[in-house]
Amino acid sequence: MSITLVGIAASPGLATGPAVRHDGASNATVEPAATVAAASERVRDDLAARAARATSAEGRAVLEALVQFAVDPELVGGAQTMVDGGTAPPEAVRSVAAQFAEKLTSLGGYFAERAPDVIDIGERMVAALEGRAVAELPRPGYRHVLVAKDLAPADTATLDASEVLAIVTEQGGPTSHTAILARGLGIPAVVAVRGAREAAAGQDVIVDGDLGEVHVAPDPTLITALQQREERRRNRVSKTSGPGRTSDGVDVKLLVNVGTLADASAASEVDAEGVGLFRTEFLFLGRTDEPSIDEQVESYSQVLSRFVGRRVVVRTLDAGSDKPLPFLGLGEEENPALGVRGLRTAVSKPEVLDRQLTALASAAARTGAQPWVMAPMVATVSESRWFAAQARSAGLPTVGIMIEIPAAALRAHQLVAEVDFASLGTNDLAQYALAADRQQGELGALLDPWQPALIDLVAAACAGAERVGRPIGICGEAAADPALAAVLVGLGVRSLSMAPIAVNDVRALLADTDLATCKRAAAAVADAASAADARQAVWSVLKL
Amino acid sequence: MAERSVTVASSVGLHARPATLFTQAAAATGVAVTIAKDGGEAVNAASILAVLGLGVSHGETVTLQADGDGADTALDSLVDLLSQDLDADEPAT
Numbered sequence: 001m002s003i004t005l006v007g008i009a010a011s012p013g014l015a016t017g018p019a020v021r022h023d024g025a026s027n028a029t030v031e032p033a034a035t036v037a038a039a040s041e042r043v044r045d046d047l048a049a050r051a052a053r054a055t056s057a058e059g060r061a062v063l064e065a066l067v068q069f070a071v072d073p074e075l076v077g078g079a080q081t082m083v084d085g086g087t088a089p090p091e092a093v094r095s096v097a098a099q100f101a102e103k104l105t106s107l108g109g110y111f112a113e114r115a116p117d118v119i120d121i122g123e124r125m126v127a128a129l130e131g132r133a134v135a136e137l138p139r140p141g142y143r144h145v146l147v148a149k150d151l152a153p154a155d156t157a158t159l160d161a162s163e164v165l166a167i168v169t170e171q172g173g174p175t176s177h178t179a180i181l182a183r184g185l186g187i188p189a190v191v192a193v194r195g196a197r198e199a200a201a202g203q204d205v206i207v208d209g210d211l212g213e214v215h216v217a218p219d220p221t222l223i224t225a226l227q228q229r230e231e232r233r234r235n236r237v238s239k240t241s242g243p244g245r246t247s248d249g250v251d252v253k254l255l256v257n258v259g260t261l262a263d264a265s266a267a268s269e270v271d272a273e274g275v276g277l278f279r280t281e282f283l284f285l286g287r288t289d290e291p292s293i294d295e296q297v298e299s300y301s302q303v304l305s306r307f308v309g310r311r312v313v314v315r316t317l318d319a320g321s322d323k324p325l326p327f328l329g330l331g332e333e334e335n336p337a338l339g340v341r342g343l344r345t346a347v348s349k350p351e352v353l354d355r356q357l358t359a360l361a362s363a364a365a366r367t368g369a370q371p372w373v374m375a376p377m378v379a380t381v382s383e384s385r386w387f388a389a390q391a392r393s394a395g396l397p398t399v400g401i402m403i404e405i406p407a408a409a410l411r412a413h414q415l416v417a418e419v420d421f422a423s424l425g426t427n428d429l430a431q432y433a434l435a436a437d438r439q440q441g442e443l444g445a446l447l448d449p450w451q452p453a454l455i456d457l458v459a460a461a462c463a464g465a466e467r468v469g470r471p472i473g474i475c476g477e478a479a480a481d482p483a484l485a486a487v488l489v490g491l492g493v494r495s496l497s498m499a500p501i502a503v504n505d506v507r508a509l510l511a512d513t514d515l516a517t518c519k520r521a522a523a524a525v526a527d528a529a530s531a532a533d534a535r536q537a538v539w540s541v542l543k544l
Numbered sequence: 545m546a547e548r549s550v551t552v553a554s555s556v557g558l559h560a561r562p563a564t565l566f567t568q569a570a571a572a573t574g575v576a577v578t579i580a581k582d583g584g585e586a587v588n589a590a591s592i593l594a595v596l597g598l599g600v601s602h603g604e605t606v607t608l609q610a611d612g613d614g615a616d617t618a619l620d621s622l623v624d625l626l627s628q629d630l631d632a633d634e635p636a637t
Contacts, residue, residue: 065592069592074588075591100593262555302555
């Protein structure tokens with residue numbers, strides 16, 4: 001009897017195979033390490049041995065970085081100092097690792113991404129001190145679906161992509177380690193599947209990384225139907241390239257999101273028409289002083305120069321008290337998501353925005369690129385008007401606003417009339433529409449981009465922009481889902497900005513779909529009672 | 545006490561590969577070197593966790609300090625390292 005478990009789609013595609021369970025902790029005992037230093041050495045040796053067996057260059061690099069953490073003199077020395085002061089060794093290691101992880105988390109961006117690694121290393125040292133063996137990933141010797149509570153960074157690095165067909169985890173979100181790894185390897189993954197290990201172990205499963213579903217012991221008709229769907233998808237994707245358009249020739253610009261200089265360099269190689277969201281935070285995060293205008297000009301020029309003749313939409317600094325920047329002078333806030341962030345920071349410190357706009361205009365002049373510039377977190381008409389005036393007087397002629405607050409979506413005709421274009425930020429729009437904090441993992445289902453209420457707000461914003469004759473695009477998770485992209489096009493969106501990996505799938509689906517079908521897909525959402533219903537209805541309209 | 549100030553040239557700042565190369569080089573000097581940002585707290589330059597914890601971005605200035613025999617040579621080699629874009633030959637991701 002087939003059962004279907006629902007989670008969050010984390011990496012697209014479809015795979016079928018026997019589920020093999022991985023339980024992180026092992027029951028095996030080993031000789032406990034006598035000291036913190038001995039634990040550090042044991043973890044180092046273990047990780048170095050894994051690095052030697054790593055299945056990819058990236059995996060080896062991750063493990064080698066973890067080895068460095070394991071032997072870090074401040075981690076080992078700091079823990080030993082606490083032990084000398086009377087703390088039990090496991091508690092000392094956990095405490096020092098937690099301090100470093102907290103520090104990294106507070107820095108945001110790249111630095112924050114390393115925090116789970118520090119915790120992983122701490123836990124490995126604790127296991128060594130307590131005499132517990134660390135469980136290795138299962139190697140059953142046949143191709144399988146890996147089902148785990150969650151994967152540790154060191155696990156993901158030794159994962160054998162020739163044997164693992166797909167990944168299912170009980171924890172994690174769409175941006176967790178597991179999700180990133182799976183997308184990198186090009187294998188399907190579904191995360192946040194409750195009870196997956198119990199339900200799936202030892203059974204044949206189908207992992208549907210497009211819908212975020214896991215079918216346990218599927219019946220043959222379902223298997224055939226899903227396999228045909230996957231085959232159609234592969235066929236579509238292999239056939240298309242070049243600018244995005246629907247099958248009846250409506251142009252839909254396919255753009256990519258860029259958050260760092262390295263992203264920009266990779267993005268310039270992608271078959272896309274430019275950058276739909278250039279996040280400028282990387283220049284500012286973790287700094288005590290604002291970067292100088294010269295430094296900003298230099299960085300912006302590096303990005304712009306790669307896209308001369310293509311569109312680049314630059315978003316001005318989107319910071320707030322959750323990503324503290326000392327030079328913005330923001331205090332502690334109870335609810336950073338509802339506080340002084342985005343364009344609102346320019347109220348007390350307009351000069352930071354002024355200098356950013358000046359630097360962008362110089363970079364544009366220097367490179368010959370014509371960047372579009374937009375402000376994040378715009379709520380009112382007067383904010384929109386004010387930003388447009390600032391940007392234009394800085395010498396940036398094409399000005400826009402992000403629509404990510406429900407108020408802005410509902411009054412889009414007035415806000416967007418003040419500027420030249422609008423871009424929907426569906427991740428924040430979902431957070432505000434469903435009153436679900438993006439940082440709260442257990443609220444993930446409310447943030448599903450298929451939530452009908454979210455799509456209603458998108459529809460309102462599109463109608464508003466159309467009324468005043470301004471183009472509207474999307475940057476956010478929603479644009480990366482091909483079926484949802486068709487809905488958005490049906491609502492009037494004419495540019496989609498996404499992670500580079502999603503571009504081919506979206507291009508292929510649009511190339512197979514005409515505008516009338518996109519509009520029917522959008523209409524189907526209007527009648528749906530849930531995110532799952534909406535997706536189901538649209539898939540049926542699109543015959544996926 | 546020898547001291548040097550240097551602007552970090554790596555485009556990702558002192559993170560990932562540049563941070564790894566820097567801390568390994570600092571450890572290899574055999575001299576106790578510290579690194580600080582903008583008059584902030586000086587931390588052990590041989591500790592990857594401490595160096596990452598400074599959150600140094602591209603274009604920021606850091607101050608290195610060391611004492612005793614070999615301090616000047618050690619600092620010169622580390623300044624040289626930080627003045628290069630250590631991320632330059634990393635494959636694009």
